[in-house]
Each structure stands twice: as C-alpha cells, then as structure tokens.
Amino acid sequence: MADPYGFLKHDRADAKKRPAAERLSDWNEVYLDLDAETRGSQVRTQAARCMDCGVPFCHSGSAGCPLGNLIPEWNDLVRRGDWEQASDRLHATNNFPEFTGRLCPAPCEAACVLAISHDAGGAVAIKRVEQAIADVSWDQGLVKPAQSHVSSGKRVAVVGSGPAGLAAAQQLTRAGHEVTVYERDDRLGGLLRYGIPEFKMEKKVLDRRLSQLRKEGTKFVTGCEVGVDLTVEQLRERFDAVVLAVGALRGRDDTTTPGRELAGIHLAMEHLVPANRACEGDGAPGIDAAGKHVVIIGGGDTGADCYGTATRQGAASVLQLDQYPQPPSQRDDERSPWPVWPWILRTYPAHEEAGERKFAVAVESFVGDEDGHVRQIRLREVRVEKDASGRRVVVPTSEEVQVLPADLVLLAIGFEGVEHMPLLDALGIDLTSRGTISCGSDWQTQAPGVFVCGDAHRGASLVVWAIAEGRSVANAVDRFLTGSSDLPSPVIPN
Ligand code: SF4
CATH class of the missing domain: 3.50.50.60 (FAD/NAD(P)-binding domain)
Structure with missing residues (x-):
C-alpha cells in the first residue's frame, strides 16, 4: 500500500545532469550515471511520492500513458525496494522502458494528479522511476530473453526496425511466429539509431535490447530495401503477413521563404x-x-x-x-x-x-x-x-x-509523412492527405495481409506511441494468423 502522504514528505527531484561544459566535450548521455546504490535510494524516495490514486490518470485515458503502464504498481514496488517485481510489472506493458525512460516527454507526468497543484510539489517523477527500473533490470541481469515454447508455423515480415517495428517483432516472436525484420539501412534501429543523438540515448542501450530480440529468435536483415532488393512477389511468397513500420521521415521543407535555394x-x-x-x-x-x-x-x-x-x-x-x-x-x-x-x-x-x-x-x-x-x-x-x-x-x-x-x-519544421518508396506502389497502397498509411480497425491496410503501425500510420509522434502501436498491431497480426490472440492491444487505430 503506497504512502498517501509521501508527496508531503519528499520534494520532487529530477535526475541530475552532468556539468554543461563536460557534456559539450563528448557525446555521452546528458544525465549523470550514478552508482546503483545512490540511484536506487534517490529513486525510491521519488517513487514514494506516488499516492496510488483510486483513479490513476497517469496510467491510462486520453492524457495518460498510451501503453497503459502500471505506474502506481511499480512506484510502490520501487518504494519498497522490490526491483525484480517492479521490472516484471514494467515489462508487462512496455517492451523497451529504457527507450521511453530516456526519450518520452512523459504524458503520464502531465496527467499525474500531483501535477495539478503547485502546493503538491509537482508530478511524481515517473519517467525517472521508469528509467531507473529499466537500468537496474539490465544491471542486475533481470532482463532475460523470453523464448516462445510454441511454434505457429507462420512467418511474418516486419519492414522497418524503429521502435514500432521492434515492438511488433518482439511480441510476434514471443507468440511463436517466425519473424524477420528488414531494415534498409546498414544498422538496425531506424530513428533510434540515426535520428536520436547519442547524448539523448547512447546506442549501447539499443544494442543490448537488439541482442535480447536476437536471442528470442527474431531474425534481422539489414541493407535490404523491401520492394527493391526483395520484391513484393518474394515477400508474399515467403511470408504469411507483413507489418509496415517504415516511419514518417519525409521532412517538411520551406518552399516559400526567399533564398531557400542557397547552399548551406x-x-x-x-x-x-x-x-x-x-x-x-x-x-x-x-x-x-x-x-x-x-x-x-x-x-x-x-x-x-x-x-x-x-x-x-x-x-x-x-x-x-x-x-x-x-x-x-x-x-x-x-x-x-x-x-x-x-x-x-x-x-x-x-x-x-x-x-x-x-x-x-x-x-x-x-x-x-x-x-x-x-x-x-x-x-x-x-x-x-x-x-x-x-x-x-x-x-x-x-x-x-x-x-x-x-x-x-x-x-526542423516537422515531417510530412512516409517517404516515397517503391514498396508502397508495388503493394498498391495510397497515402492519406497527411502522407500516412491508413488502416482498418484491425490495423490492416488496403493490401490484404499487410498491416501498419507507428509513425507510418500515426504520423511523426512519440516513441511511446510507436511501441504502443507495435504491440497492438502484433495482436492484430496474431489474430489474423491464428484466429485469436492473447497479446495485449493497448491502443486502437486513429
Ligand atoms: Fe501516483 Fe500520480 Fe499516478 Fe496518482 S496520478 S497514481 S500520484 S503517479
């Protein structure tokens, strides 16, 4: 049972950053990498500010966490120092909490009841607690490959290895399908690799998670543009379902300001x-x-x-x-x-x-x-x-x-949707007026057996939405392949 007066005993304290001059001299993450004991005790105090509200607005609803993260539950587990259970409850709803802990702007904190009043001292530092649970889980060896003990005999291709594609791939692999992720770049990760700077998330954080996916059985092919290096006919022949997680990287240009044509x-x-x-x-x-x-x-x-x-x-x-x-x-x-x-x-x-x-x-x-x-x-x-x-x-x-x-x-004036790619032409998929790929309530596009998730469907958005859509599309694909699914589906298509 959480301490309902915790927020009156402890001030909110955000994670400490390294000195600015030091940060500018390297590419490492901005925040101080504390030793495990200090980090643990600081974060337990922050988690103790959570009241475990009867209606936890942080946890779901239109303004809270799209993943439905069980925030009050793991706040209380951290307060009590039970990192193993906290890790279990966090991973129950989020495949990659070390990504969201670092990169998500935390709509959960805006939705936290304690954010409403200045007298309450500000929202629970949910994002900090989330990242600490994820990092402690890795440090203590709590993150283990979760191999499926069943095999559906079905094959799924995931096109794109950003957070949506990786979440879909991990869920589907764990459900017993044979999953291959295709990435056109030379390395995996999509925006997480080549869009997000090292000072926000060091790539070793991504690499250790990719290693977990590999051990679970997900296969990866890099340097392969589906629709060019692998034709749609080959794709259809080899796979029972396809998930498009190709992002929305078409940058908005300035077409009106005089001088835009200048070099530089x-x-x-x-x-x-x-x-x-x-x-x-x-x-x-x-x-x-x-x-x-x-x-x-x-x-x-x-x-x-x-x-x-x-x-x-x-x-x-x-x-x-x-x-x-x-x-x-x-x-x-x-x-x-x-x-x-x-x-x-x-x-x-x-x-x-x-x-x-x-x-x-x-x-x-x-x-x-x-x-x-x-x-x-x-x-x-x-x-x-x-x-x-x-x-x-x-x-x-x-x-x-x-x-x-x-x-x-x-x-840096935004993105206009999915980049032009031969794959979409070959599949006969049209883009919406927003430059995104539409789908039905089952996440299936106008091409039968082809599903979409993440920024390609939603438009450029938060990493937490990408993971939520990746998890949801996995449920839809699993249902499509087997007739039913036990996989969670935290969000519905917009
Ligand atoms: Fe805790 Fe804030 Fe969520 Fe309430 S809304 S359960 S105080 S994190």
Whole structure:
C-alpha cells in the first residue's frame, strides 16, 4: 500500500545532469550515471511520492500513458525496494522502458494528479522511476530473453526496425511466429539509431535490447530495401503477413521563404543522420557545424537534437528560432493551476549548454554571398493566428527587421509523412492527405495481409506511441494468423 502522504514528505527531484561544459566535450548521455546504490535510494524516495490514486490518470485515458503502464504498481514496488517485481510489472506493458525512460516527454507526468497543484510539489517523477527500473533490470541481469515454447508455423515480415517495428517483432516472436525484420539501412534501429543523438540515448542501450530480440529468435536483415532488393512477389511468397513500420521521415521543407535555394540550407535529418553515423565510427559528420553560425528553424524535439549536435560539433554560434512565444515555464506563470505540458518540455537540456533561442520570430528571407551560399537571415517578430477557415497563419507584429549571421541553416519544421518508396506502389497502397498509411480497425491496410503501425500510420509522434502501436498491431497480426490472440492491444487505430 503506497504512502498517501509521501508527496508531503519528499520534494520532487529530477535526475541530475552532468556539468554543461563536460557534456559539450563528448557525446555521452546528458544525465549523470550514478552508482546503483545512490540511484536506487534517490529513486525510491521519488517513487514514494506516488499516492496510488483510486483513479490513476497517469496510467491510462486520453492524457495518460498510451501503453497503459502500471505506474502506481511499480512506484510502490520501487518504494519498497522490490526491483525484480517492479521490472516484471514494467515489462508487462512496455517492451523497451529504457527507450521511453530516456526519450518520452512523459504524458503520464502531465496527467499525474500531483501535477495539478503547485502546493503538491509537482508530478511524481515517473519517467525517472521508469528509467531507473529499466537500468537496474539490465544491471542486475533481470532482463532475460523470453523464448516462445510454441511454434505457429507462420512467418511474418516486419519492414522497418524503429521502435514500432521492434515492438511488433518482439511480441510476434514471443507468440511463436517466425519473424524477420528488414531494415534498409546498414544498422538496425531506424530513428533510434540515426535520428536520436547519442547524448539523448547512447546506442549501447539499443544494442543490448537488439541482442535480447536476437536471442528470442527474431531474425534481422539489414541493407535490404523491401520492394527493391526483395520484391513484393518474394515477400508474399515467403511470408504469411507483413507489418509496415517504415516511419514518417519525409521532412517538411520551406518552399516559400526567399533564398531557400542557397547552399548551406538543409533539412534537419540531413544534419542528424551523418552526425549520428560519425558517432558510430563512420568517419566525417557530413554537414559539420564546426566554426559556423548555425540557425535552426523550429522549436521542437528535432530542432533541439540539431541544437545539441551543432554545439558539440563546435559551432561558432547556435540560434534556434520558434514562431511561438516563450514557453510558460520560462515566464512567471505561477498563477496557473494547470500543468503546462507540452510547453514546459520545449526546453531541453541542450538549451542549457550553449547557444540562444528566439521566440515569436520568423525568417523573412535568407541572404547569400556571391557564391550562392547562405550568410545571413532576416528576421521579423510575429504571432501565430488562425484565419477564418481555421488555417494557421503567421502575422508580423513589428516593422523592425533583424539581420543575423547564418552559415548553416537547419529546417526542423516537422515531417510530412512516409517517404516515397517503391514498396508502397508495388503493394498498391495510397497515402492519406497527411502522407500516412491508413488502416482498418484491425490495423490492416488496403493490401490484404499487410498491416501498419507507428509513425507510418500515426504520423511523426512519440516513441511511446510507436511501441504502443507495435504491440497492438502484433495482436492484430496474431489474430489474423491464428484466429485469436492473447497479446495485449493497448491502443486502437486513429
Ligand atoms: Fe501516483 Fe500520480 Fe499516478 Fe496518482 S496520478 S497514481 S500520484 S503517479
């Protein structure tokens, strides 16, 4: 039984970060890697703040955890120091809690009852507890391959090895199907490998989980673009079902700002992928920010990843621009009784290290030199409104134009859905107006026996949603292959 007064006895304490100067000198994770004993005692105190609410909003519902993580249960187990049971209960709903503990912006914390009142001291530090359980589980050897003792005789191909594909593959393998994951890149992990910088999640965290999947029996094929290197006819012949987990990596471009054609202006992923490859030992980082005045357009997750990458590459300056106003957490907004997520999360550790941010501004034009390379941006203050038809419009609020240096401009203004790929043409699958792949209530696309999950279905979203969809599609595929399924299905298609 949880202590209902725990939150009155203990203050919320977030995980400690390494000093900014030290972080900038390497690519390792931002947070301090505490010894097991210290981490354990600190996290037990944080877990003890949980009241074990009768209606735990953190755990489910429209605002809580999409995976239905059993948060009050494992908070209490951690409070009591029962890491083994906590690990069991956490893994019951989440295949990869070490990913979500590091990367998820924690909608559960925004939904926590303690987040409503400032007097309560803030939400339970759920994300920190989750990561600690996952890391302790690995440290203590509690994470073991869970091999299936049955074989269905059915074969499933999973196309894409990001979090959705890996979750689907693990669930289906454990259900007794023969699963092969195809990845077009040379290494596994999708966005987790080449999109997320090392300072947010070191790749050894991904590799140890992949090793578990291999031991369980999931097969992996890298460097294979399904639809090209493996034809749809071969795919159909070899597999009884196919899961598309191909992500939504088509970056939104800026097609209207004068000067966009200048050299030195790139989509965010053109910067992040080679930088992450360099961390894997693949040589030079491609678009290198070293010595450059870097301007990042877009205030979200991807922009922050570019920000931390550029500062670590040794940029002369880094400036991130956002059309929206400064987040409430940075204003004196103590009067509001309501949680400020996701606004509060628009400040990332990378922003504390170096560089500058400007809010409520937009680029009016890019200015180049005689060689056609961007050298400056012209900025105006703006506000974002909706027009009569409900469309978002950006309105200048000042006549004044600021001219700032810019040798490298990175566009981190979102994603527009699934990239063009021959596989979809060959399967006869059309994209929606959002650039995503639609499906029925059984996660099946317009191509019979072909299912979809993750960003390819949902559009670019959180890692926790990718895992939730991967688990749900596994239930649907299992049902399709065998007529029923005991696998969990935490979410329904949108
Ligand atoms: Fe604990 Fe907060 Fe969830 Fe309540 S809402 S059970 S206090 S984590």
